[in-house]
Amino acid sequence: TIASAGGTSAAIAARKYGFTQATSDYQTMLADPTINTVLITTRHNSHARMVVEALAAGKHVFVEKPLALNRSELQRIQEAVAQAPDQQLLVGFNRRFAPLAVQMQRLVQARSEPLSIVYTVNAGAIPATHWSQDVEVGGGRIIGEACHFIDLLCYLTGSPITGVEARRMGRAAGLAVQEDKMTILLDFADGSTGVVHYLANGSKRFPKERVEVFSQGRVLVLDNFRQLQGYGWPTFRKQWQWRQDKGHAAEIQTFLERIRTGGPWLIPWATLEQVTLATFAAVERAQEPARGI
Numbered sequence: 001t002i003a004s005a006g007g008t009s010a011a012i013a014a015r016k017y018g019f020t021q022a023t024s025d026y027q028t029m030l031a032d033p034t035i036n037t038v039l040i041t042t043r044h045n046s047h048a049r050m051v052v053e054a055l056a057a058g059k060h061v062f063v064e065k066p067l068a069l070n071r072s073e074l075q076r077i078q079e080a081v082a083q084a085p086d087q088q089l090l091v092g093f094n095r096r097f098a099p100l101a102v103q104m105q106r107l108v109q110a111r112s113e114p115l116s117i118v119y120t121v122n123a124g125a126i127p128a129t130h131w132s133q134d135v136e137v138g139g140g141r142i143i144g145e146a147c148h149f150i151d152l153l154c155y156l157t158g159s160p161i162t163g164v165e166a167r168r169m170g171r172a173a174g175l176a177v178q179e180d181k182m183t184i185l186l187d188f189a190d191g192s193t194g195v196v197h198y199l200a201n202g203s204k205r206f207p208k209e210r211v212e213v214f215s216q217g218r219v220l221v222l223d224n225f226r227q228l229q230g231y232g233w234p235t236f237r238k239q240w241q242w243r244q245d246k247g248h249a250a251e252i253q254t255f256l257e258r259i260r261t262g263g264p265w266l267i268p269w270a271t272l273e274q275v276t277l278a279t280f281a282a283v284e285r286a287q288e289p290a291r292g293i
Contacts, residue, residue: 225246
C-alpha cells in the first residue's frame with residue numbers, strides 16, 4: 001500500500017511500481033494487520049509523529065532522515081521505542097551500507113590509535129525559500145541532511161560522540177543563508193576527531209563528497225562513493241565501483257532481512273540519538289559568537 005496526502009500521486013505511483021493499494025489516509029495502513037512494516041518518506045516535520053504512530057501500531061519502521069527536528073520530538077520517539085522492544089527502527093543513513101564505506105570500516109578496525117577524519121560535502125545551493133531551508137518544515141540543511149555525514153563518522157570510528165563544535169559563514173551582503181555553509185568538529189570517546197565541511201557554495205562540476213581518514217601513517221580517501229584509495233596500507237591500494245553506490249539498495253535489503261530473521265537494530269538507538277543530537281548542537285554552537293584571539 002502507498003499513501004500520499006492528496007492521493008493522486010499515490011495512485012500514479014501505485015500503477016507505476018505495482019502497489020496493490022493507494023490511499024490518501026496513511027492511518028488505514030497503520031490499522032491494517034497484514035502490513036508489518038512502514039517506510040516514511042514524507043517532509044521532515046512529519047517524521048517524528050509518524051514514527052511514534054507506526055511504532056504504537058506495532059509496525060517495523062524505516063524513516064528517511066532526519067529522525068526528528070528538535071529535542072522534544074526525539075524524546076517522544078525514545079518513549080515510543082521503549083514501548084516497542086520487538087520492532088525494528090532504521091533511519092535512512094544509507095552511506096554506512098555503501099560497499100566502499102564498508103571496506104573503509106574494515107580497514108580501520110584493527111587500528112591501535114584514534115582516527116582523524118575530514119569529510120567534505122559539496123552540497124550545492126538550494127534557494128532560501130525551499131521547504132528544506134524552513135526551520136519548521138525541513139529543519140534546515142544541517143539537521144535535515146548533515147546527519148548523513150555525522151552518522152558515517154560514527155560508523156567509521158565505532159565510538160560515541162563526546163563533543164560538538166561548529167562555525168557557519170558570517171553575515172554578508174547578499175548572503176541569504178548562512179547555515180548551509182558550515183564546518184562541524186566532532187570529538188569521539190576513543191580520541192578520534194572528525195570534521196564535516198558542509199558547503200553549499202561550491203561548483204556543480206566538483207564531486208559532491210570526499211572522505212579522508214588519517215591513521216597511524218596511513219591515509220584512506222573515498223571519492224564520491226566511486227573510488228577508494230589507500231596510501232601506506234600494506235594490503236590495500238585501490239578499489240573502484242563502475243557506478244556510484246551510496247548504499248541505498250544494500251540498506252533496504254539488509255533491513256528487510258533483519259525483519260525476516262530478527263536480531264538487533266542495524267543502527268543502535270544510542271547512535272541514532274547521538275547523531276540527531278549532534279545536528280541540534282551544531283546548529284546551536286554555530287550561532288554562538290566566535291571567541292577572540
